[in-house]
Amino acid sequence: MIFEVWAPRATVVEMVVMGARRAMSAGAGGWWSAEVGGARHGTQYAYLVDGAGPYPDPRSRRQPEGIFGPSVVYDHARFTWSDHEWKGRDLRGAVIYELHVGTFTGAGTFAAAIEKVPHLVELSVDFVEIMPVAPVPGGRNWGYDGVDLYAVNETYGGPDGLKSFVDACHRAGIGVILDVVYNHLGPSGNFLHPFAPYFSGFKGSYWGDAVNLDGPGSDEVRRYLIGNAVQWLRDFHIDGLRLDAVHALHDRRATHLLAELAEEVDALACSVGRPLCLIAESDLNDPRMVRSLDAGGLGMTAQWNDDVHHALHSAVSGESHGYYKDFADLSALAKVLTSGVLHDGSHSSFRHRAHGRPFAGVPGHRLVACLQNHDQIGNRPNGDRLPVPALKLGAGLLLTSPFTPMLFMGEEWGARTPFLFFSDHLDPELRASEGARREREFDGFGYVWDAPDPSDEETFQRSKLDWSEVKEEAHWSLLCWYRDLIALRKALPELSDPRLDQVRVEVDPAGKWLLMWRGTLAVSVNFSQESVTVPVPGGTVLLASDEPVIAEADGLRLPAQSLTIHRPTS
Template sequence: MIFEVWAPRASRVEILPWQRELRAEGGGWWSVEVPEAGHGSDYRYMIDGDGPYPDPRSRRQPEGIFGPSRVYDHARFTWEDHEWKGRDLRGSVIYELHVGAFTPEGTFAAAIGKLEHLVELGVDFVEIMPVAPVPGGRNWGYDGVDLYAVNETYGGPDGLKMLVDACHRAGLGVILDVVYNHLGPSGNFLHPFGPYLTGTQGSYWGEAVNLDGPDSDEVRRYFMDNAVQWLRDYHIDGLRLDAVHALHDRRAVHFLAELADEIDALSCHLGRPLTLIAESDLNDPRMIMPREAGGYGMAAQWSDDLHHAIHAAVTGENHGYYADFAPLASLAKALTSGFVHDGGYSGFRRRSHGKPFTGPGHRLVCCSQNHDQIGNRPRGDRMTPAQLRLAAGILLASPYTPMLFMGEEWGTRSPFLFFTDHVEPALREGEGERRRREFEGFGYEWDAPDPGDEESFLRSKVDWSELKEEEHWSLLCWYRDLIALRKALPELTDPRLDRVRVEFDEAARWLRMGRQSLSVVVNFCPDSVTLPLSETPILLIAEEGVSADQGALRIPGQSMVIYRSVT
């Protein structure tokens, strides 16, 4: 077996346990053949006498981030998803989950047992939060290192493949959340190998990745090859790229555009659609513009504006960044224009922000809950079932690509707290304070539980037994009905924003969104509201107490209805 590693500044590279020196091959690459090594062999590298270190491209870390790398042969896994032809993002509903908190067991295998629930719910994609190895046994995943490996706590590389295989056989696509803007603070052994990082603070979370400095060609290749691995060797259907606004790249061809080119070529080879979704808070339409038009060529991007507007309307919260979205006019703009901040002034940022969105609505992935918007609250609290009924109605009737967060569909009472398990005392003891500083100015009284306390993780596991309770089962049926209606009526998946019309009454706190003869009316006020109708309505989905007669639509407080007008 041949081992290869990139270490452009090294003068001597050795592989253990065989104590063999690698040969310089040019371009900073080193290689050596070890005939006795193969699948299952453990190894590490020594760099100029320092180490030992795991392989930067390690496919497996069976003993965690501080242990040896292990040779893993992708060809040894037997796939059963031969009939899978992929899934397009257009018209789809995404379901985001954290493997460790999705089931009591917290494993890929246990998640397979819940796929029938997702199929019956009606979603099309499962989006998995990051699975790279992390410190300790519990973490959101954004502290990952050894980016080519899979967290052994969840089930390792074979476990992930079995989950993807099962999803495909169930008709579900899989999107994997990957983090290319920084590496975790613990177990990051890239520095001895080469200039993967710039040494400067690239974001709040760590050093910037070297995408445009000296030797950055190979650094870019490291991350692009990683993306290819997930899509090719793990049969993943798409990647959610974390916080791309923290990818610092001044090259003429941005890393994202280069990555999009690479993935398009892979899609042509594999004969199935592959999707790149960027998480960005820049409100920059170049993210999803075609590369031929000067854009980055992402298939879609996360957009927080609709979330903020829905959350403010449903909960009444107006602190921090919600202040910019408190008026119903913001929700109306989000539903018709994509971005609320499209060049105007943002009070939270204290400057102008964004640029008008010009693409079809399906290129924006929107939600009423996700891991950030729940987990970045001190207590990790969620909307109530009553609030979620309204939020889901707006989201699933919107012209965007909807995304749900695990447990949302039945209104779980489980919070989603920020949790870690750092092994170094300094990181463990300082995590809570670091987290508090990160959210200064957000308007919260920061009384969050200790992220390092195991109870923070255990409390974040969704409680499936809640489905036995009427309130939760009723909400699940509501979500199922909304998703089924979205798939049945072409108006609800129509991404053309110029066909969406919205009217609202700020004082009375109601909003009506319409496309063709279909209308969605939401009453955010505690009191009932009566709206005049010029046409006869056919109620498609309505909460209890909604009625239509004699040219009027009566909607109880904090409820909604979807209806079709008949001339």
């Protein structure tokens, strides 16, 4: 078996394999290689660079002893797939469900998550988006401190566990999107520095050093990241990638990394014969992110849309602190529902500057919108979720909107368990400072920071979903509401129509109600604590969060904090 590693600045590279220390031969482009007879699937190995180490393989496929242990040879061909009938799923018209493997179930494994796939089928979601699975320090983490980007966290079940989960989802008709992090690596266990110029030498973001995308040696760094993306999509049968914080990618090349990645993934989709999607998390409000490559864009299939979240959250919660300030009025919600974003060149009070560009011509399915996600819950000091009344209204608007809706695990039944920020750094200094670091990150957000210690195991345990809640009447009722909304969205073409210029919205000047027209359908929302009359003719009620809905001469009378979808009489 031949082993290869890129270490262009090294004088000597050696392997520790099969109980022996073996020299490697230098080759073209800074690549070193060695042929090891008898090495096979399951063989442990590590590298020494100029006598330092041993280090895991930068492209390690498996780290059974964690990020500080040796790498292990992993043969993708040994896994037996049963998803041969799976032809993929287009993002258009889809509903996404985001989950964190470690807290989705009590066991926190891929095997345990497979047992919940029937729940996702009954909910009628089309994609499951799983938070990052690369190995991390310790036994618990959100996943954004990952290193060994080609491997899979053994705590969850390792590479075979991930493949089994994807296989089960595909057999159930559900696609899988994987969250990947290319803008930084975790602060602990990152052994790329001794090998090659993987980093640019400056702080790229709050989270760590900038990855070298445009400096000397960056050709191989870019291939390292693109090869990683291809591995997930090809070898793990993943259907799409969510790219974390792409605004933190520092790339001044004429062809941006995202455009290069989009081109490679398009080619791969032709090879595997199924659609593959790339979803960017971007804070830029720049429509070029989702424009096609031939139109001068970066070629992303879609991007996360924080403006929709902020407007929905402010409307149903009444919060107006921090970045919610600009979204406090219902006019902001009206604008995002018809224009995609609020900040399209307008002043952002949180950023203290103008922000964004108009999204005219961009179909709504290219904007992934949510009422809750891991960030918007977990970035609150106590990881608190929205209460049931707010979820009913917010979900009603989200699931009748022109965007690609995304739910966060447990949202569909109004889970009472928080989703807190947690980690398990083995480095004593990192462990002790994690709470203070987290507080500094959200300085100025308007929170009183009384968060629990991220390193405390109890913080992690509290974040696990309590599936017994589903049996309680209030939670079951909300779950039925979500199921009915998704079913209605899929049954009525008007509700999945992505054309933003076809959406009309009226709001009450006093901020009590909102009326959204989706073709001939009317979505009427009463945000107030008292009944109100919305100026829309009565007709056939298709779905209502509360009864009774009364047709009056001057409009539809809605109960307090309620939402109704109906087809008015012409």
